Amino acid sequence: MNIETRVKINNFVVKELLDLIFTFGKNPVGRSILTPIVERSIRLAVKNVPGPVGLPGVINDKYYMLRAMVHSGIRFGSTSKFVNTIVNKAILSDLRANKEKEFRARFGFDPPGFMTISPAKRCNLRCRGCYANSASEKDQLPYDIFSRTIKEMRDLWGARFVVISGGEPMLYRWGDKTILDIFRENQDSLFLMYTNGSLINERVAKEFSTLGNITPAISVEGMRETTERRRGKGFFEKIARTLEILKRYRVTFGISITATRENAEEIVSDEFIDFYFNKMGAAYAWVFHYMPIGRDIAPDLIPTPEQRVYLWEKSWEIIRERKIMFADFWNHGPVSDGCISAGRPGGYFYIDWQANVYPCVFFPYAGANLKEIYEKGGNLNDLINLPLHKRIREWQFKYWHEGDLLRPCPIRDHYLMAKRFVIETGAKPADEAAKEILFDPDYEKKMAEYDIDLAQKTEKIWERVYRNGTRKAV
Template sequence: MLKQLLIKTDKKCLYKFVYNLGIKGAIGLTRFKKRLKKGEFFPAFHFISVTDDCNLNCQGCWVTGKTKNARMEPEMLDKIIIQSKEKGSYFFGILGGEPLMYKPLFEVFRKHSDCYFQLFTNGTLLSPGVASELRTLANVTPLISFEGDMEVADVRRGGNNIYEKTQQAIDNSTQAGLVTGVAMSVCKSNLELAFSEEFINSLIKRGVLYLWYYIYRPVGKDATVELALSKEEIEKLRAFLVEARTKYNIVIVDAYWDQNGKGLCPAASGLSHHINASGDIEPCPVIQFAANNVADGDLTDIYKNSKFLADFKAEIPLKTTGCVVMDDPQWIVNHVNKHGAKDSSGRGNEAERLSAMPKVPSHGSAKEIREKSWMYRFAKKNAFFGLGAYG
């Protein structure tokens, strides 16, 4: 894996990866931990949905069904990045919709060349030209969603020939020398593919450097609860991850378990929060309620004074080590009502949807399996879970 990183990655991209993400990221995490010890709070990472626009219509996507799509003003995005840098935070996850449909995106990357960005993309717009421009910028790692084989992908993504387009996006990215990742939202329809040795080895052979598994969470207009994993399937996934990390020459990321296999919630830890395309500050992308907006003022003051976020961080660890959206969706509704938070989903009925949604198992229901790899134990303990901080 190290050989592949050194030989196949563009040297400028490699430098930005090591310095902007690695060194600055470590410093940012240290400052985050010091803030927590002093009783202060500002997230180590922000995950920002820059647009609701998308060219697909995926099952379980939080931006589907909105009355009107939002697009973040460049000035607001600039404010988030600048004020985060003042706190020592230089890493940002850029989400959508499909972020490659956001016209000011590359100018933002160019302006903040001292930062590192993880670009969450469905890959259909990641052309050779786009990959070449990202190579010139060098401070972006594409994380390409891979949701299934030829039959499953079109159903999951609500499009045509998505499997082929995703495969091409991976090749465009790796051939440009980019630090390339592949993500899979693991659900019942793609579980076996997630475990496939042939699938993983094919990614390694093509130059993919990290593979991120996250558990499907029912959300959005087409929540499709029946795709959610059972407790037994989640435990099977956890056991697979632990073994795979000792077997394959690729970084395998999850954002659900610590080094001892105990479940956790990134939003409850305060490590990361999500800001949607309207500027609403949410605990995470799948909890679509907010009591604060970036436009309200200085981010430091907003986080300092947000009772909604503070109580969320305090109460969730007492309730679950998993995902509260899955474990107890009604609790979210009660929490929102208690704090007078608004529905930030753009659909206007998120509380009603959650109240009607059945409970389904989350990662907190899995038995604890300790990491076998000393590298992953070290990384999870000291760097939390790095690129998987979004959860």
């Protein structure tokens, strides 16, 4: 059976079972009957379509993450409308399968799966070190570009998953349009919105619930003391109130965490997990390790290589044993088959408020500007073969077979190489800081030393756990 048929069968089976479990899963009897069947089908699905890397440990990770994702949704009690948006529209849609074919015929590989868009730079908070502090109302993406991007993703790639980032997206205003208009006008797309949560009130939560196509991820830094040290006094209570409102309206929400050298242990502690998941009811977490870009660059805040390995170990405990979707953007490279930047198959591009297009949110060098592309009569497909994106993708494809996916990131884990790509392709720095670090020998030294140190730690784990699959097999 060829891979296309296997993908189709997989999608069909998983889709039907997910529909069933989210319909009957609230009932304990229904859940106890359906859960083992769903878990078994996930196991078969990841074995059937192992992805480009396909090593035993990689298949294990994919299984445990998908299983945690399903359990997280059931535990939260996600509405059937939301589940329908995810399962039938955003992820396993027929539209995607058809567009993949067209795209593959033209470019030779599958299309990107989503986009991250930051429509507004400004924010209503003044957090320590955040670039949004200095933003004005002018730093906003014109509504027509914002809206057209989402439509083109759907039309050209069959992609209906959009990540909204910031500044604070709830502050976005273009004439009489707000971010809610984007959600209303694109009801067949799923939006994951990173937000500080302070502008979500009952009215907004109610609308999110009715639309059923938004999942907000509220930023937290840790428990009360750590969160308030960065975000200001009283903010912890504010977040707790927002989470309660979202829970009441059954808006599936998660939390997003920036891991630093200061909070790395706290964010995987039992106290933290119990509070946000058991007490406040978050469905999932996204962890982003501090990246030394933007304002107040501080390479010494990056979690140390030891902390990174610790986060890897603890996060998998949370996923496997507590069945919580606790996704770590860097450490879980095996789940995504490595770096997902530069528009690789199923991957993404990042667009900021000026319509600059970057390979990734954490890669502050732009290959093009979408506004200019549109003015010249182009479309999103013109991003695919820009020199920077091509260079990164060539590396990604090679790295699938040669690399260690616990170090998936070109810009952080292979800094000297990424720097070379930027200089050789003439990519444009996002800001003054990005320009300065490109020629700062101290910065380069710190990043390069970090990479060497990390490699010494992860390569052994990669061989033992992933290549040889010594963890309990699925």
